[in-house]
Amino acid sequence: MARIITRRDFLLMFLGVLGLFSITQLTAAQKQLSRTTSARIKKLSTDKFDNPNSNILLVLWSFHHYNTKKIADVIAETLGAQIKSPPEIKPEDLQRYDLIGFGSGIYHQQHHRSLLDLADNLKEVSGKRTFIFSTSGVSRKFAIKNDIDDPHEVLREKLLSKGCNILGEYNCPGWNTNSFLKLAAGINKFRPNAKDRQRAKEFAEGLKERVKDLAIPFGTTE
Numbered sequence: 001m002a003r004i005i006t007r008r009d010f011l012l013m014f015l016g017v018l019g020l021f022s023i024t025q026l027t028a029a030q031k032q033l034s035r036t037t038s039a040r041i042k043k044l045s046t047d048k049f050d051n052p053n054s055n056i057l058l059v060l061w062s063f064h065h066y067n068t069k070k071i072a073d074v075i076a077e078t079l080g081a082q083i084k085s086p087p088e089i090k091p092e093d094l095q096r097y098d099l100i101g102f103g104s105g106i107y108h109q110q111h112h113r114s115l116l117d118l119a120d121n122l123k124e125v126s127g128k129r130t131f132i133f134s135t136s137g138v139s140r141k142f143a144i145k146n147d148i149d150d151p152h153e154v155l156r157e158k159l160l161s162k163g164c165n166i167l168g169e170y171n172c173p174g175w176n177t178n179s180f181l182k183l184a185a186g187i188n189k190f191r192p193n194a195k196d197r198q199r200a201k202e203f204a205e206g207l208k209e210r211v212k213d214l215a216i217p218f219g220t221t222e
């Protein structure tokens with residue numbers, strides 16, 4: 001005899017279909033994310049200021065609005081540096097560079113995980129010349145002034161613990177539409193702006209001076 005479909009059966013069927021639909025959507029979203037991530041990495045590395053033979057490297061992660069990339073481009077142009085993203089480098093590759101800048105957006109009040117992992121995997125060095133840069137929703141200056149965690153602290157501590165010499169740090173606000181902020185066009189809409197880029201240029205010029213001031217000439221550090 002045919003069984004009558006109860007409300008419970010109907011609910012179970014509905015949940016089953018919903019589950020199947022969610023799995024399909026999730027898989028499609030994961031595929032899309034991996035396609036976007038590789039496209040983004042490609043975009044970071046095919047840069048018009050790329051100098052493959054340079055002894056200065058910028059390790060960059062930038063994805064939200066490419067805010068940090070805008071700053072990295074200015075620094076790279078000023079220093080004649082090469083830009084690479086963390087998935088393109090192994091920790092041992094860093095040995096050949098005389099000056100290395102580590103930069104990304106600030107996510108959850110620290111640099112991107114891929115930069116922190118790279119710093120964790122660095123071998124001990126003695127006085128490797130490095131610098132740190134970032135863009136963030138809340139400026140680093142404001143964060144420090146208002147007792148919010150310094151967004152550079154985690155990366156700085158890791159680099160120092162490996163024996164790196166940090167020659168300078170740069171930060172400016174970046175357009176942020178993360179989470180609910182996207183509902184109202186976000187904050188810092190036009191940042192980094194021309195002034196931020198000018199400050200980045202001066203920062204990079206300052207680095208050149210600092211490197212000159214150091215007694216050790218390029219090519220003799222680890």
Ligand SMILES: Cc1cc2nc3c(=O)[nH]c(=O)nc-3n(C[C@H](O)[C@H](O)[C@H](O)COP(=O)(O)O)c2cc1C
Binds near residue numbers: 061068109135176
């Ligand atoms: C997932 C996520 C988390 C973020 N967390 C913070 C944060 O903790 N503090 C902050 O000041 N900004 C935060 N921001 C804002 C970014 O630091 C800012 O938009 C930055 O300029 C993004 O750089 P990018 O475009 O190079 O990725 C966050 C943005 C995203 C997307």
